Amino acid sequence: xxxxxxxxxAYTPQGAAGLPAGPLISEESGDRRxxxxxxxxxxxxxGRRRELELPLDWRLTSGxxxxxxxxxxxxxxxxxxxxxxxxxxxxGAFEAAEPEQRALAxxxxxxxxxxxxxxxxxxxxxxxxxxxxxxxxxxxxxxxVKRWLLTLEGSLAPTLDWAGPS
Numbered sequence: 001x002x003x004x005x006x007x008x009x010a011y012t013p014q015g016a017a018g019l020p021a022g023p024l025i026s027e028e029s030g031d032r033r034x035x036x037x038x039x040x041x042x043x044x045x046x047g048r049r050r051e052l053e054l055p056l057d058w059r060l061t062s063g064x065x066x067x068x069x070x071x072x073x074x075x076x077x078x079x080x081x082x083x084x085x086x087x088x089x090x091x092g093a094f095e096a097a098e099p100e101q102r103a104l105a106x107x108x109x110x111x112x113x114x115x116x117x118x119x120x121x122x123x124x125x126x127x128x129x130x131x132x133x134x135x136x137x138x139x140x141x142x143x144x145v146k147r148w149l150l151t152l153e154g155s156l157a158p159t160l161d162w163a164g165p166s
Contacts, residue, residue: 001034005055008117011138011145041120047152047165050078052121060117064093068112073122079154083130084109110135125149 001007043049061069071091076082088094088105097105113124114137125146128134133156136146150156152164 001031001037002057002059004057004059006037006118006121007057007060009119009121011119011142044120045152045165050153054121056118056121064091064108065112065115067091067093068109069116069118069122072124072127076123076126081126081128081150081155084113084127084134085130087127106130113137120149123149126153126155 037054040049040052040054044052056073058066058070068087068091071093072082072087075090076087082090084106088109091109094101094105094108109127113127114135116122116124119125125136133143133146133150136142138145147156148164151158151162158164
């Protein structure tokens with residue numbers, strides 16, 4: 001966190017690389033804001049909270065990336081999904097592109113999801129392929145995280161091995 005809000009969130013410590021210079025606020029620092037953020041995450045993962053509703057610091061994003069991520073965060077709520085192509089269109093980030101470039105917009109959105117510095121708060125797990133679940137950073141482990149989150153939110157039916165909140 002910074003004084004503006006959450007600047008980065010990751011599923012693994014390696015995913016938090018590239019943090020901005022300057023003072024950061026973390027749970028380890030004993031800051032009450034960081035403890036509140038951790039509490040909201042715990043409530044979300046336990047199924048007691050549908051949205052995290054935290055201030056965001058967008059400084060690690062810009063241009064089309066920020067437009068797409070802001071559109072996602074603003075318009076795709078808990079339990080909903082959107083395709084890469086639909087998000088490309090909804091964001092408006094590719095309207096000025098040449099027709100052949102617009103055809104690549106869905107792939108560009110996929111790359112943007114992979115570079116999302118504020119995972120979960122900007123819910124890239126809710127962006128799916130037109131013909132299935134799509135991908136997720138981190139290979140097979142990342143895809144398992146995406147499936148778990150979509151199941152937690154009710155977008156996917158639980159499987160027999162579901163070990164989510166009771």
